[in-house]
Amino acid sequence: MWNWLLKRLGQVLPTLVILSFIIFGLQQLMPGDPAVILAGEERGDPQVLAQIRAELRLDQPIWAQYFYWIGNVLQGDFGFSWRIRMPVSDLILEKLPVTAQLASMAFLIALVIGVPLGILSAVKKDTAWDWLANAVALFGISTPNFWLGIMMILFFSVQLGWLPPSGYVPLWEDPVQSLATTIMPAFVLGTGVASVLMRHTRAAMLTALSQDYVRTARAKGLTERVVVWKHALRNALIPVVTLGTIEFGRLLAGAVLTEQIFTIPGFGKLVVDAVFNRDY
Numbered sequence: 001m002w003n004w005l006l007k008r009l010g011q012v013l014p015t016l017v018i019l020s021f022i023i024f025g026l027q028q029l030m031p032g033d034p035a036v037i038l039a040g041e042e043r044g045d046p047q048v049l050a051q052i053r054a055e056l057r058l059d060q061p062i063w064a065q066y067f068y069w070i071g072n073v074l075q076g077d078f079g080f081s082w083r084i085r086m087p088v089s090d091l092i093l094e095k096l097p098v099t100a101q102l103a104s105m106a107f108l109i110a111l112v113i114g115v116p117l118g119i120l121s122a123v124k125k126d127t128a129w130d131w132l133a134n135a136v137a138l139f140g141i142s143t144p145n146f147w148l149g150i151m152m153i154l155f156f157s158v159q160l161g162w163l164p165p166s167g168y169v170p171l172w173e174d175p176v177q178s179l180a181t182t183i184m185p186a187f188v189l190g191t192g193v194a195s196v197l198m199r200h201t202r203a204a205m206l207t208a209l210s211q212d213y214v215r216t217a218r219a220k221g222l223t224e225r226v227v228v229w230k231h232a233l234r235n236a237l238i239p240v241v242t243l244g245t246i247e248f249g250r251l252l253a254g255a256v257l258t259e260q261i262f263t264i265p266g267f268g269k270l271v272v273d274a275v276f277n278r279d280y
Contacts, residue, residue, distance in 0.1 A: 010070070024062070025062055034056065056082070060262040077089075079224045081274070083273075083274075091270060092220055095270045096267050101171060103255055106187070106255075107251055110194040111194075114195065114200050115198070117202075118133070118198040121198065122202045122206045137198045141196070145188050146257060148188050149184070149185065152187070155185075156184060166182060166263035167181050168181050168265055171269065182264070184262065185259070185264060188262075189258045196247060197244065201240050204236035204240055
C-alpha cells in the first residue's frame with residue numbers, strides 16, 4: 001500500500017511542479033505591470049516603480065521569482081495580496097466557504113435531477129419518457145453556463161422579479177436570502193453535472209436490469225417496483241457514486257465562470273480578479 005502511494009506521489013509531483021511553473025510563466029507574459037498598478041498616482045515616478053519592483057522581486061528573473069514563491073508555498077505562505085491588503089491564505093479561507101456552498105447546492109440539484117431522470121429513462125427505455133430524458137441531458141451538456149446564466153437572469157430577475165440577479169448573502173446571516181441569491185447560479189452550475197449523472201445512471205441501470213439476478217427476481221413473481229428499486233438500483237448506483245465524487249471536484253473548478261456571471265464573491269471570482277488585476 002505504501003509503495004503504491006509513494007509511486008503515485010512520485011508521478012504526480014513532477015506534473016504539479018511543471019504545471020505550476022507554466023502557469024507562473026504565463027502570468028508573467030500577460031500585458032501590464034503590477035508595479036504601475038500598485039503605484040497609483042505615483043506611477044510616473046521611476047524611483048517609486050523601481051522600489052515596488054524590488055520589494056515584490058519583480059526585478060529578478062522568472063525562475064528566481066518562481067523558486068522564491070514555491071519555497072514560501074512549501075512553508076505554508078501563499079503570499080500577500082497587494083490589491084486587497086490581506087494574506088492570500090486568509091483570502092482563501094474567507095472565499096472558499098462561499099464556493100463550497102455553491103458547489104454543494106449545485107451537486108444536490110444535479111443529484112435530484114440527474115439520478116431520477118436516469119432511472120426513468122432506463123425503466124422506460126425506447127418510450128417518450130426515454131427520449132425526453134435524453135433530450136434534457138443533451139440540452140444540459142451542450143448549453144454553455146454563461147448563456148444559461150444570462151437567460152435565467154433575464155427571465156427570473158428582469159422579467160418576473162422573483163430572484164436577485166447578483167450578489168450573495170451568507171447562509172448564517174439570512175438562510176432564506178442566501179438561498180435566493182444562490183439558487184440560480186447553483187442550478188446553472190449543476191445542469192451539466194446533472195446531465196452526466198443522468199447518462200451514467202441510465203447506462204448503469206440498463207446493465208443492471210439485464211443481469212441474471214434481475215431475471216431471477218422477476219421469475220419469482222416480484223413486482224417491477226421491487227425489482228427496480230431493491231435489486232437493480234443498488235448495484236447501478238455504485239459507479240454513479242464514484243462518478244459523483246469526481247464531478248463534485250469539477251464543480252469547484254467550474255464555479256469560476258458562474259461566480260463571475262452572478263457576481264458571487266467566491267474563490268473563483270477571487271482568482272479571476274487576481275489575474276486581471278495582476279495581483280500575484
